[in-house]
């Protein structure tokens with residue numbers, strides 16, 4: 001019933017106006033799935049390879065489509081993803097592109113769910129998935145690679161950890177985003193938005209911390225449940241010649257660890273992603289040892305959703321959390337393997353969007369299917385609200 005009868009690929013626009021790969025998968029009983037690859041700007045050195053979409057599409061048509069059509073069942077995700085790996089033949093999808101691979105992998109999952117008449121989160125997670133929903137980490141103020149002339153730290157993320165429901169959490173983040181805008185206005189600071197819809201004012205990191213703290217406390221007081229905040233420092237992007245660059249100032253790796261540990265305590269941060277360079281497992285381990293009992297230290301560029309890099313991290317205690325981006329590794333099966341390895345080792349998985357996104361909502365389903373405690377998918381803007389609104393619908397559907 002779920003035998004794949006057609007895979008078509010095309011270029012569509014992403015949220016930055018760049019082309020990306022979209023895949024349609026059809027099955028013999030009329031099942032249909034469509035998905036599009038996202039794209040990063042602050043990409044990790046060890047991510048799977050994103051090819052220019054035209055090349056990725058041509059290579060996937062040549063190598064992957066013949067191995068899928070009439071050969072593989074969309075309902076069997078492992079089989080689909082093994083065929084993609086077999087067609088590519090490299091470790092990092094450099095032949096067909098991780099962008100083609102992930103679009104096909106996700107579209108096949110949707111086609112499989114369509115045939116079964118099940119929502120995607122249920123098809124992926126099974127009947128006995130947990131009953132929890134992820135807390136959305138909402139990007140409120142940001143800079144780094146996502147906005148010029150703004151903060152050095154890439155993302156200041158609202159975390160409504162006490163929200164009684166997904167819906168209330170999603171609206172709380174939107175309210176923090178709106179309150180941050182008012183505070184910026186009160187201070188006479190103009191702000192455009194960065195790639196993910198966060199405010200991108202030309203303020204110091206210190207001032208951004210203050211604004212976040214105030215915005216989060218005000219909304220917490222108004223809504224009556226706990227809201228904290230966290231960071232994606234995206235430190236690999238700042239690391240050059242052995243030091244971290246904050247504008248004209250620099251910090252040595254030891255100073256960086258001290259600085260992050262101080263910020264965790266000063267602002268009661270609930271989450272810190274990529275506090276150190278992607279090759280510094282030892283620094284990650286030291287920081288996790290210092291503050292890992294009271295905050296999540298999450299590896300994004302460090303782990304790149306890759307079980308080999310995650311295993312290395314587990315061996316040295318490099319983090320207590322992993323960011324999961326399916327396009328960093330190329331298939332849903334690989335992403336699931338990373339989540340499973342993390343949770344077997346007591347680590348939290350955070351399912352994540354990319355800075356370049358489409359209306360695709362697969363990650364909302366992935367977060368629910370894997371019982372992930374957090375999802376990072378922005379706060380406002382259509383390509384972000386597509387996922388947030390889907391989460392609200394899933395919670396409604398599951399109630």
Ligand SMILES: C=C(OP(=O)(O)O)C(=O)O
Nearest residue numbers: 040041042043353354355
């Ligand atoms: C979402 C992120 O940005 P990008 O997609 O640019 O890597 C991130 O670094 O976590």
Ligand SMILES: [Mg+2]
Nearest residue numbers: 232234273300
């Ligand atoms: Mg990151």
